[in-house]
Structure formats: structure tokens, C-alpha cells
Amino acid sequence: MQEKLLEVRNLKKYFNTKKGLLHAVDDVNFYINRGETLGLVGESGCGKSTTGRVVLRLLEATGGEIIFEGSDILQYDKYQMREMRKQMQIVFQDPFASLNPRMSVSEIIAEPLVVNKVFSNRKEMQARVKELMETVGLAERLTQTYPHELDGGRRQRIGIARALALRPKFIVQDEPVSALDVSIQAQILNLMADLQKEFGLTYLFISHDLSVVKHVSDRIAVMYLGKIVELSDYKSMFKDPKHPYTQALLSAIPVPRIDIQRERVLLEGDVPSPINPPDGCRFYGRCRYRQDICKETTPELKNIGEDRFVACHFTNNLKAAVK
Amino acid sequence: MKDNNLLEIKDLTIHYITNDGTVRAVENMNLEIGKGETLGLVGETGAGKTTTALGIMQLVPDPPGKIVGGEIIFEGENLIGKSHAELRRIRGNKISMIFQDPMTSLNPVMTVGDQIAEVIKLHQKSNAKDALEKAKEMLTRVGIPAERSKEYPHQFSGGMRQRVVIAIALACNPTLLIADEPTTALDVTIQAQVLDLMKKLKDEYKTSMIMITHDLGIVAEVCDKVAIMYAGNVIEYTDKNRLFKDPKHPYTIGLFNSIPDIEEDEDRLKPIKGLMPDPTDLPSGCPFHPRCDKATAICAEKAPQNTEIEPGHFVKCLLFEA
Ligand SMILES: Nc1ncnc2c1ncn2[C@@H]1O[C@H](COP(=O)(O)OP(=O)(O)OP(=O)(O)O)[C@@H](O)[C@H]1O
Ligand SMILES: Nc1ncnc2c1ncn2[C@@H]1O[C@H](COP(=O)(O)OP(=O)(O)OP(=O)(O)O)[C@@H](O)[C@H]1O
Ligand code: SF4
Ligand SMILES: [Mg+2]
Ligand SMILES: [Mg+2]
Numbered sequence: 001m002q003e004k005l006l007e008v009r010n011l012k013k014y015f016n017t018k019k020g021l022l023h024a025v026d027d028v029n030f031y032i033n034r035g036e037t038l039g040l041v042g043e044s045g046c047g048k049s050t051t052g053r054v055v056l057r058l059l060e061a062t063g064g065e066i067i068f069e070g071s072d073i074l075q076y077d078k079y080q081m082r083e084m085r086k087q088m089q090i091v092f093q094d095p096f097a098s099l100n101p102r103m104s105v106s107e108i109i110a111e112p113l114v115v116n117k118v119f120s121n122r123k124e125m126q127a128r129v130k131e132l133m134e135t136v137g138l139a140e141r142l143t144q145t146y147p148h149e150l151d152g153g154r155r156q157r158i159g160i161a162r163a164l165a166l167r168p169k170f171i172v173q174d175e176p177v178s179a180l181d182v183s184i185q186a187q188i189l190n191l192m193a194d195l196q197k198e199f200g201l202t203y204l205f206i207s208h209d210l211s212v213v214k215h216v217s218d219r220i221a222v223m224y225l226g227k228i229v230e231l232s233d234y235k236s237m238f239k240d241p242k243h244p245y246t247q248a249l250l251s252a253i254p255v256p257r258i259d260i261q262r263e264r265v266l267l268e269g270d271v272p273s274p275i276n277p278p279d280g281c282r283f284y285g286r287c288r289y290r291q292d293i294c295k296e297t298t299p300e301l302k303n304i305g306e307d308r309f310v311a312c313h314f315t316n317n318l319k320a321a322v323k
Numbered sequence: 324m325k326d327n328n329l330l331e332i333k334d335l336t337i338h339y340i341t342n343d344g345t346v347r348a349v350e351n352m353n354l355e356i357g358k359g360e361t362l363g364l365v366g367e368t369g370a371g372k373t374t375t376a377l378g379i380m381q382l383v384p385d386p387p388g389k390i391v392g393g394e395i396i397f398e399g400e401n402l403i404g405k406s407h408a409e410l411r412r413i414r415g416n417k418i419s420m421i422f423q424d425p426m427t428s429l430n431p432v433m434t435v436g437d438q439i440a441e442v443i444k445l446h447q448k449s450n451a452k453d454a455l456e457k458a459k460e461m462l463t464r465v466g467i468p469a470e471r472s473k474e475y476p477h478q479f480s481g482g483m484r485q486r487v488v489i490a491i492a493l494a495c496n497p498t499l500l501i502a503d504e505p506t507t508a509l510d511v512t513i514q515a516q517v518l519d520l521m522k523k524l525k526d527e528y529k530t531s532m533i534m535i536t537h538d539l540g541i542v543a544e545v546c547d548k549v550a551i552m553y554a555g556n557v558i559e560y561t562d563k564n565r566l567f568k569d570p571k572h573p574y575t576i577g578l579f580n581s582i583p584d585i586e587e588d589e590d591r592l593k594p595i596k597g598l599m600p601d602p603t604d605l606p607s608g609c610p611f612h613p614r615c616d617k618a619t620a621i622c623a624e625k626a627p628q629n630t631e632i633e634p635g636h637f638v639k640c641l642l643f644e645a
Binding site (some may be wrong): 044054154181185186189190193208210211214215238242249252253254255256257258264265267270271 | 352515585591
């Protein structure tokens with residue numbers, strides 16, 4: 001029996017904006033088993049990063065529960081949370097923007113160790129930094145260099161080393177390879193897979209690149225406008241996507257092969273505004289199967305068997321929905 | 324010049340002379356584009372794709388850029404050495420370009436209708452009223468209702484802005500369209516819309532196109548021929564089918580191995596080892612040799628020549644030199 005490391009229930013994050021309440025994350029539910037990778041995909045602005053940040057309490061949730069190893073961390077006070085943080089880390093997309101330019105590589109990696117007073121002895125700390133650099137494949141000669149002197153791949157390795165410093169159980173990977181060239185991207189993806197195996201890490205892997213997400217994930221959640229519309233193991237999702245949005249999304253991927261012709265579902269229009277969204281299915285305006293009920297009632301994310309979850313009134317029955 | 328060719332690039336070499344040294348952005352490039360044909364120009368950051376495009380447009384910033392040598396034969400005439408006036412007539416009229424960042428090519432304080440109309444007026448000697456009519460027609464073509472012609476770029480989503488940029492680029496019915504990563508900033512479903520639109524318009528107008536991209540998926544979808552660039556060199560150049568079925572250059576093979584295969588399960592990716600070289604200090608011999616699995620001692624010494632390994636299939640690699 002697999003054990004849930006993290007479970008998110010009815011998670012909400014709304015932002016107050018001049019134009020109204022922006023529903024960035026709206027009643028999201030998912031869990032991640034220990035040692036697995038949950039991929040979180042969806043288009044720009046659908047709420048992926050906000051979800052990742054709220055789960056780590058880098059942003060305060062508007063509502064919901066975040067159960068980590070059995071307890072709701074939203075109930076934790078500042079001191080409990082400080083301890084908790086050691087278990088939960090994040091790696092960002094833009095390694096350049098997230099690294100302090102005035103700190104050397106070793107200082108950046110050591111920072112969480114210093115802040116959390118992990119070592120009383122300087123030598124021990126240096127040894128740990130050296131070990132971390134080795135773990136992520138950074139040459140020792142780079143210890144005293146600065147982030148701007150390094151290429152994107154190495155900067156991302158620094159970000160990963162820093163995230164590993166406190167021996168976390170869980171890491172949110174927010175577009176960790178999106179800024180990298182494909183040849184470097186592959187190196188970093190392999191590194192993250194090795195680290196996961198070696199340290200038993202659990203990942204929430206955020207990306208808009210579906211080929212990458214499919215490669216790294218055990219299960220995948222598809223988000224649209226603040227909501228999860230489909231969640232299932234990666235194989236079933238790619239073989240037989242159930243939600244009309246997932247179908248369109250997967251069919252839109254340009255596949256670097258000429259021997260396979262895939263049928264494309266072209267979507268009309270653009271993603272609507274997340275500010276004060278109306279009732280009903282968020283995908284209503286772009287869905288080719290829509291019916292009146294879709295406009296009136298918000299579809300729940302329902303278990304349709306075999307641990308697959310879909311939020312659509314016509315799951316398994318899309319053909320019947322065509323007028 | 325071959326009959327069906329619209330553009331022939333011969334031995335084109337472009338350098339940037341900087342304080343840190345000389346960047347060999349494009350080295351001895353040879354490419355041909357036929358009428359109505361689409362060439363994919365593929366490579367990672369800094370490979371020289373945008374510089375190639377700027378070279379064809381004769382817009383390489385000088386200084387620091389310098390066209391060191393070669394010819395760019397467009398419709399039978401060498402563009403290098405043409406006067407500013409002649410070039411201005413060709414750009415926009417016959418060759419137009421979609422730049423890497425769509426926002427930089429739109430004027431934020433002018434309505435999109437006026438922006439398209441202006442290009443038409445400039446290049447087709449039509450009056451203001453006709454130009455605006457034509458502009459509205461172009462907008463409809465790219466799937467934007469004509470009545471939105473009075474709106475400003477910020478009122479449009481990213482995908483719509485990119486469609487406006489395409490409308491501007493196609494407004495004068497160019498014979499050659501150069502699109503520099505036209506969909507990189509867009510979400511996949513919007514990218515699919517835009518690519519679909521570009522394909523349709525291209526077929527309708529019989530436009531030739533250079534599609535600059537780092538995405539082999541896009542190449543598979545829209546291109547007829549492909550040139551793969553590494554550190555300023557076209558290291559492999561052939562038709563799409565051959566490139567996908569039987570890639571030859573170790574770098575091309577490495578690129579294919581680096582991308583996760585969406586159709587199959589694979590445990591590990593096979594990345595290309597090492598890092599991009601310093602552009603001002605490229606490795607000796609073959610610039611790819613420090614990262615190449617197949618490299619032998621000679622690869623560090625001798626620069627590979629462009630070799631035609633079978634008719635229409637060019638590879639720059641010592642493994643293929645007799
Ligand atoms: N601090 C904030 N204040 C107001 N709105 C915000 C804030 N942060 C995010 N948003 C909005 O919340 C929504 C979700 O944003 P988020 O960054 O989570 O999206 P994302 O899925 O990560 O997108 P991307 O793929 O572009 O990174 C967007 O509409 C965004 O504009
Ligand atoms: N104005 C400039 N001055 C000096 N060097 C330049 C200039 N423009 C480009 N370069 C250099 O020339 C090389 C080729 O750059 P180019 O922009 O053509 O690459 P690219 O293939 O378009 O890359 P990308 O995928 O990042 O857009 C790079 O090393 C780049 O740093
Ligand atoms: S010339 Fe040598 S180093 Fe360059 S790609 Fe061919 S085998 Fe590799
Ligand atoms: Mg994000
Ligand atoms: Mg470029």
C-alpha cells in the first residue's frame with residue numbers, strides 16, 4: 001500500500017485585484033505518494049506556480065487543508081513551520097533570478113545550513129557543501145565563482161544543491177528546465193531522477209512542457225483556470241485523455257516524429273479571465289461538447305475508477321454530448 | 324541560380340567583433356530555398372539562427388556585426404552590396420520577418436488596424452482608406468474580427484498579438500517570410516492555432532518560409548527541409564524526411580536523444596555531454612568535438628568540410644569525409 005506524503009484538500013488561493021477577486025487556485029484536491037512525482041501541467045496563468053507556493057506556505061492559502069505526513073500544516077504556527085520548511089523545498093524556473101548575485105556558489109549552497117544553524121563547526125559545513133556540489137555534479141573549482149559567471153545548466157544545479165541542503169522529503173520543481181536548451185535540459189532531468197531515487201524524494205513537478213512532464217511523472221494533474229480538470233497516472237492520461245481540455249492540450253503537442261500522424265483538436269479562442277469567474281465549467285466557452293448544464297453547474301473532480309479523476313459532466317459519454 | 328530557387332545563400336560568414344573577441348556567429352553557410360518551400364533552421368541558444376535571419380534581411384547591426392563574406396542571392400540578385408533604398412523596397416515587400424519577441428514589433432500607442440494599414444501604405448502605394456480596408460481583411464484572415472481593428476495591442480492576448488504580427492508580415496504578400504521562433508512565447512494550444520494559420524496562409528499565398536525554431540516537433544509539422552546549426556555552422560542539412568528517418572551528424576542524433584519521446588516510455592534520457600562552447604573561443608577542429616561521442620584525435624585538429632553524403636544530404640563531420 002502506497003503512503004500519502006502530501007494531501008491537498010479544497011485548496012483555494014484568491015488574490016484581491018483592482019478588477020475583482022482573482023481565483024488563482026480554486027478548490028483544488030490532490031495527493032502525492034511518498035517517493036513519487038506528480039506532474040502539474042496547464043497553460044500560462046492557470047495557477048500552477050501559485051499552487052506550488054501555497055503548498056509550501058510561501059503564500060498563505062485562502063482556504064483548504066494541506067496535510068503533510070498526517071497533519072495539516074496550515075494549522076502550524078511560525079515555529080512549527082520553520083521546522084517544517086526543512087522538509088519542503090522549491091526549485092525555480094529561472095535560476096538566475098532566484099540566486100543572489102553577490103554570493104559565491106558555496107555561500108549560496110551553504111545559506112540554508114547557516115540560517116538553520118545546522119552545523120556549529122565550519123569545517124563540517126564546508127564538507128557538507130562540498131558533498132552537495134558533488135551530488136549535483138558541480139566541479140569543486142566552481143566553489144568561489146558567482147552565478148553570473150555560469151551557464152543556465154550550472155545555475156540550475158546550484159538551485160538544486162541548495163534545495164537539497166536540509167535533506168528535504170518533498171521538493172516543488174517549478175519549471176526547473178524550461179529556461180534550458182534541450183541538451184542541457186536532459187542532463188538536469190536525469191540528475192533529478194537520480195536524486196529522487198537516491199534520497200527517496202517526492203516531487204511536485206510543474207511545467208507547461210507536456211513531453212517533459214510525461215517523462216518525469218508517475219501521475220499527472222491538468223489544471224485549467226484555477227481548477228484541476230483531470231488527474232490520473234501518466235499512461236492512461238496519454239493513451240486515453242478523458243477531459244475535453246486534456247484532449248485538446250495533448251493533441252496540440254508538436255511531436256518530433258514524421259511516422260506518426262496525430263489528429264489535432266484545435267481550440268477556439270483564448271483562456272478567459274480568472275477574475276470573478278462565473279459558475280459552471282471553466283472550460284465552457286472553448287469546449288466543443290458543451291451543453292446547458294455546463295454553463296450552470298460546476299463539474300466536480302470525480303473518481304471514474306482506477307484512480308482516475310475527471311471534472312466534466314459528460315465523462316465517458318462525450319459522444320452523447322455532441323448535439 | 325537554379326530555376327525553382329527563390330533564395331541561395333553561398334558561403335555566408337557573419338562575425339561580431341566585440342571587446343571580448345570575435346564571435347563567429349555564422350560560418351560558411353550554404354542553403355537554398357525553393358519557391359513555396361519551408362526551411363527549418365534549428366539550433367540551441369547562440370547557434371546563429373537570428374544572425375542568419377538578420378543577414379538575409381541585411382539588418383545585422385554593424386558594428387559590432389560584419390558580413391565577412393559570401394552571397395545572398397534572392398530572385399537572382401545578390402542582396403549584399405545593394406543600396407539602402409533598394410533594400411528598403413525588398414524588405415516588407417518581398418521579404419518580411421516575424422521577430423523573436425512579438426511585443427517589440429508592435430507599437431503600443433497605435434491601433435492594430437492602423438499598424439497593418441501603415442505597412443500596406445508604405446509598400447503598396449495605396450491610399451489611407453484602401454489600406455485600412457485591406458488591413459481589416461488581413462485581420463479577419465488571421466481570425467481576429469475586423470471590428471477589433473480599432474483596439475490597441477495591450478487589449479489583445481499573447482496569441483492574438485502574435486496573429487497581428489503575422490498579419491503585418493503577410494500584408495504585402497511577401498515571397499519570403501522569415502519567422503524567428505514565432506510561437507515560442509505561446510501556450511501549446513495557442514501555438515497550434517498560430518501554426519495552423521501560418522500553414523494555411525503560406526499555402527494560399529505560395530510564400531516561401533524560413534522557420535527558426537529549437538523545437539523539432541514544429542519542424543516535423545511545418546517544414547520541407549531542415550538545417551541544423553551548432554556554434555555558427557550548419558552541421559546537417561537535408562530534407563525533412565531524411566533528417567528524421569536517418570540523421571547522420573552526432574549532434575543531430577544527440578538532439579533527438581535529448582528530447583523525451585512522447586510516444587514511448589524511456590527510463591533515462593541520453594543527453595549530449597558537456598556545455599555550449601564559449602562563442603568567442605570555439606574549440607579547435609570540429610567545434611562539437613569536446614561534446615561528441617564519436618570524436619577521434621583528428622576531430623580536435625581538422626575542421627570538417629561540408630560533405631554531400633548522398634544527393635541533397637549535407638553533413639559537416641569528419642566521419643563522413645572520405
Ligand atoms: N501576487 C499576485 N497578485 C495577483 N494575481 C496573481 C499573483 N500571483 C499570481 N497571480 C495570478 O494568478 C493566476 C495564476 O498565476 P500562476 O503564476 O500561478 O500561473 P502559472 O500557471 O504558474 O503560469 P505560468 O505558466 O505563466 O508560470 C494568474 O492569473 C496570475 O496573474
Ligand atoms: N549584437 C551582437 N553583438 C555581439 N554578439 C552577438 C550579437 N548578436 C548576437 N551575438 C552572438 O552571436 C551568436 C549567435 O547569436 P544569435 O542571436 O544569432 O543566436 P540564436 O541561434 O538566434 O540564439 P537564440 O536561440 O538564443 O535566439 C551568439 O554567440 C550571440 O551571443
Ligand atoms: S567531426 Fe568528429 S567531433 Fe565533430 S561531430 Fe563528427 S565525429 Fe563528432
Ligand atoms: Mg508559473
Ligand atoms: Mg535568436
